[in-house]
Amino acid sequence: MSREEIEPKLAKLMSDIAEVEGIFAIDMNGNLIAGQTIQQDMDKEAIKAKISDIINTVNQLGDLIGKGSSTELKIDLETGIVDIVIGNNLIIGAFIDQESKSQLGLISRSIKNILGI
Secondary structure: OOHHHHHHHHHHHHHHOOOEEEEEEEEOOOOEEEEEEOOOOOOHHHHHHHHHHHHHHHHHHHHHOOOOOOOEEEEEOOOEEEEEEEOOOEEEEEEEEHHHHHHHHHHHHHHHHHHOO
């Protein structure tokens, strides 16, 4: 999916679900396709790189235990949650604050709809 195709979908998700504080689309080679956050001073390239690192590490674990590659990762942090969904050709990661945990299912489903899975 091109930047022109994905950016409006990510913007709509952030607009429709106010709890989403940031969202990133990354191709399978680890390249940032699109990303936006409510805080303009966040380092999008560093966030993209860390998402790629996390997926690679989890996939290595999956290989070691014979369970395959990751399809979705939910990471609880002290003050927020990161939801990373891995599609066939694209990875989308979104983050929300801890108080918005009840919206996680809706966010995950919306990301999967964007990815067509």
